[in-house]
Amino acid sequence: MTPFTYNGLPSRVIFGHGTLSRLAEEVASLGCHRVLVLSTPEQEGQARQVLEHLGERGAGIFAEARMHTPVEVTEKALPIIASLDIDGVVAIGGGSTIGLGKAIALRTDLPQVVIPTTYAGSEMTPILGETQNGLKATQRTLKVLPEVVVYDVDLTLGLPVGMSGTSGINAIAHAVEALYAQDRNPVISLMAEEGITALARSLPIIAGNPGDHDARSDALYGAWLCGACLGSVGMSLHHKLCHTLGGSFDLPHAETHTIVLPHAVAYNAEAAPEAMARIARALGNRDAAGGLYDLASAVGAPLALRDIGMQARDIDRATEIATRNPYWNPREIETDAIHRLLSDAHAGRRPTTMEAIES
Template identity: 50%
Template sequence: MREQFTYDALPGRVVFGAGAARTAIADEVARLDATRVLLIAMEQEEPLARKLTEPFAERIAATFTAVRPHVPTGVAEDARDLATAAGADLLLSIGGGSTTGTAKAVALTTGLPIVAVPTTYAGSEVTPVWGMTKGARKTTGVDQRVLPHCVVYDPDLTLTLPVDLSMASGLNAMAHCVEAFWAPRRNPISTLVAEEGIRALGRGLPAVLDEPAGVGGRADLLYGAYLAGSAFAVAGSGLHHKICHALGGAFDLPHAQTHAIVLPHVLAFNAPAAPDATRRIAQALGRADAVAGLAELTRQLGIPSGLRELGMHESQVDEVTDLVAPGVPADNPRRVDRPALRALIHAAWAGPPPHGSDATSTHQGQT
């Protein structure tokens, strides 16, 4: 008999396909009857954004390019002020997760609709999750107002994304999928979506590594990122994201690389207590062992072996442990006491990733 579950299907429109951005963005802006669009793009992606919006340039009321990682509150306030001054009736974000996050910060207080055009594999464009950083602390929340009304996925826009960033960004999406197996609001539907996301990402990552300009591999990554974000949006965040958000907020570590490094360690920690999830993750990866398979994939893709390579100091491990400990999910597959949490974070700092499902030696103290 099927167990009871609750599944909240989120509203939103997706347009997917190579070359879609050249035609679909204008159609989506028109469909929403927008006449005063606030264009949001990082400074280095502004030329691309300008080119894509040429067919409806007269509708661009203002452009915001002061996008920063982790969306500092000052940046959010500046973007909101510009939206008000321009009389914006639509937010158009063209870029990666930080660009989407900036649009969400504006929508959170204004209620303006968002059309998102991702150029990386963040997946945040299909979630109602927002995040902002004040000082050294990152705050996240869930609000339906920040969920984009439409997302235009175009693999062509990711062809020039550097390979190293593509690998880290794809593994960031993989983290959404893996976490969805034991996140607080998990259900059979979100798990199926996550499993297919892992399968697509597992195909796409090596393909892009071998042929960065190949549209097929890029399409698999973008499709996987969409599925990853969709699963994460419904299932919610767990231990992995609590750790990564603390690391990003406290030390401004690069978002995608941080997720890519931490993921194998959290999987190794939880795997012994989540055998069914671990089996399905392994099958989706096409590997005999989920932990060993993911660890080998990260090495194959050239991911830094530990957080120390991103500039984090060993002396900061305790600080991160203190930040994460109060927010550890009560229903994590394994109980997480402070010694276990510190051991996990220290292992991610030191590297390399664990070698198999029995790789618990680096996580002493877990119970």
Template identity: 45%
Template sequence: MRFTHETLPQRVRFATGEAAAAVTEEAELLGIRRAMVIASPRGAELARAVTSGIGVAVLHDGVREHVPVEVADAARAVAAEHDVDGLVCVGGGSATGLAKAVALTSGLPVLAVPTTYAGSEATDVWGLTREGAKTTGIDARVLPRSVVYDADLTVDLPVSLSVTSGLNALAHAVDGLWAPRADPINAALAGEGARALATALPAVVDAPRDATAREQVFYGTYLASVAFASSGSGLHHKICHVLGGRYDLPHAATHAVVLPHVLALNAPHAPEAERRLAAALGASSAVAGLADLYHRLDAPRSLRELGLREAQLAEAAAAILPAVPPSNPATVSRSVLLDLLRAAWGA
């Protein structure tokens, strides 16, 4: 074997039912005395409870999906005004993304407490949206130093959001199998992450308040995100970044809708990855296994339902094409992208 693998430095703590105590201890280890707590308005009460044992200088709830630059600039100004020495984000990918935007320019340490399965907490990837264009990058400053996973914080997450968020996590695993820096270690992490997600998500649908099942979703989410962070963004994420940033589509649901179509395109050209994913899904083929999982989860199926207009498909294909990784298993042209988007739009 010949490959180079990089593992990101991060402390991860699974502490179901113990989020507040764990956050107190992790903040102490990071030397955070004047925290800027970042959460959505809906998650502010939970954030206050989770951070009750630490010094909080300000709670900032100016969170928006896809992190528009003006939202990032406002949060950076708040951090400077209150002279904070650390960031604690409590919530989904949007809260984590905003904390990353502040860390990108300040270098402040981030302590992440996820309440969805977005997976952003395990990556050094940041994203900002300006005038309909989403820009992403990699920077060590945005990687949360500590992550606290408490499955109890997700038991009230509605089933529909649990499904789309969990499939977003599964997309990290799938991309991790053939993204530009994919390697055998990433493949092992992605395979186990996919297996855990495919097993646990149906259990969450059956018993939404089962913390044990949700803990397994967090486990799969973390493994998939670590694989994704190391392997880089594949075709799936390039497509979803354009759709989300340009058309303001819901992040997790967009990932859920697009994933089966990218898998169908790439699987015939990546037999080893296909076999690993099929095994993780417990199926004879990855495509069939994913279809069965989507049926079991009653997952969203079309971009049309998410608000994308048919007249926008050609423009979207043209915008995605320059971002397609040259190493993608299948050859991708504008017409291939347009066919894929049409299928996802009308599925």
């Protein structure tokens, strides 16, 4: 057995159907009496539902969360928190709202309860990415790890098919990079493979039948596992590319992860053969990169960066930003190869690895 270090993260998870009914008791257990509910403008209706469940502990709603966690949105929320004497936050939604809750916690130390309605997985991580002046910067600190996560499968039944697929593959990306992370360990690797398997099994079912309760439960379970993987080990090339494309070019988060992932995996295939074998097995495909591309196609997700707003002229600048301060990666970061990767992702080409050719 290769030596390893494993750090368990101190978060409480409530998983099931109808678990939103337990929200008030979970907030009370944190000692909170005046809680602010966070959401995007589109999910303000769900935020009001949460406020009702909180009863007298609900102090108000801030429904201005935005993609990529702009610093200016956080700064707008802070005076409201002070004026309402808030002692905790409840975030309902996906990565945008969860990111806002984390940004607030970083600055105030307020406890967080998170109610995920997508499969992004950021609720399980001590990682915050914030955007300011056209650049996205990430940091890892336990100050932003939510204290309680309430997974209610019923709240995901209305998640549109398109977002279900892309946020699910976004979650898979966390597990994929955990399998070849510099600080990987056997516990997280088991969780990663199980998470990929659960999502790869459930996402195509959801694409055909969005109301399938078993598939929705399976997908949320997989998202939890994948998020926990991202929270426990480091990120590599895929996440660096997506942070660059999202923060500097304002591309949609989940769609960007979905498109880039097969190409990042193909880039690393020869440098991480054991990880590739586990990814391929979880996908039920002989080729990890090709299997991820096929999964995206099967759920109707976009396959090309040009289809989500990236211009061909931006490839040069994206390459420069992504290679300026790269994350650790199993394969050396080569500027020309990254440019080819982004060009392939921009065009939506199916990635091909040597393993696929030889088999």
